Amino acid sequence: TQLLEQSPQFLSIQEGENLTVYCNSSSVFSSLQWYRQEPGEGPVLLVTVVTGGEVKKLKRLTFQFGDARKDSSLHITAAQPGDTGLYLCAGDTRNNNAGNMLTFGGGTRLMVKP
Amino acid sequence: ETGVTQTPRHLVMGMTNKKSLKCEQHLGHNAMYWYKQSAKKPLELMFVYSLEERVENNSVPSRFSPECPNSSHLFLHLHTLQPEDSALYLCASSQDQAGSYEQYFGPGTRLTVT
Numbered sequence: 001t002q003l004l005e006q007s008p009q010f011l012s013i014q015e016g017e018n019l020t021v022y023c024n025s026s027s028v029f030s031s032l033q034w035y036r037q038e039p040g041e042g043p044v045l046l047v048t049v050v051t052g053g054e055v056k057k058l059k060r061l062t063f064q065f066g067d068a069r070k071d072s073s074l075h076i077t078a079a080q081p082g083d084t085g086l087y088l089c090a091g092d093t094r095n096n097n098a099g100n101m102l103t104f105g106g107g108t109r110l111m112v113k114p
Numbered sequence: 115e116t117g118v119t120q121t122p123r124h125l126v127m128g129m130t131n132k133k134s135l136k137c138e139q140h141l142g143h144n145a146m147y148w149y150k151q152s153a154k155k156p157l158e159l160m161f162v163y164s165l166e167e168r169v170e171n172n173s174v175p176s177r178f179s180p181e182c183p184n185s186s187h188l189f190l191h192l193h194t195l196q197p198e199d200s201a202l203y204l205c206a207s208s209q210d211q212a213g214s215y216e217q218y219f220g221p222g223t224r225l226t227v228t
Contacts, residue, residue: 031215042219104157
């Protein structure tokens with residue numbers, strides 16, 4: 001069984017602060033995705049990282065994939081209340097037969113206070 | 115309609131009832147998924163369909179029965195559920211091909227079993 005561990009599970013910060021969320025596994029993934037989920041809605045894809053050591057930026061969000069493709073981090077600069085939500089990482093183990101199997105981490109629930 | 119839609123958004127059912135959840139994707143994808151999201155657990159993959167054939171069943175109890183009549187529609191038939199089956203049921207779709215990793219989620223059906 002492949003496991004993805006996210007930390008921290010909960011994070012409450014003030015507007016303007018920086019934060020980092022971590023996603024770790026002992027397994028190698030062909031790609032890793034980050035999603036954000038708001039209450040009452042499904043997860044929305046933020047980014048996919050594929051290459052070991054890859055860094056992607058999405059405005060104030062920076063995503064990094066570990067060199068060994070076993071871990072990833074999400075860094076948010078100058079957090080805003082609109083960043084509040086559940087952040088999920090998901091590792092992809094491609095099934096050669098069909099479909100891409102995602103293993104999800106437990107999530108990090110972020111609250112940004114104004 | 116765009117993206118992935120799910121109906122109903124909320125469902126309350128007794129343990130002896132039979133109901134069905136519906137998912138429709140408008141993205142032209144060829145793979146569809148059912149996930150269960152509980153309060154205390156990571157997102158759990160239940161079923162995967164690719165090209166309308168089921169390719170994954172992660173030991174889901176037989177009281178959950180999926181149906182995929184075509185690549186755009188996915189159903190989850192429910193009967194004699196237990197209170198612990200109360201959760202958010204999410205549908206997702208993806209394009210199953212080399213280099214394509216992302217899954218797109220619907221808003222989910224919040225199921226309460228009484």
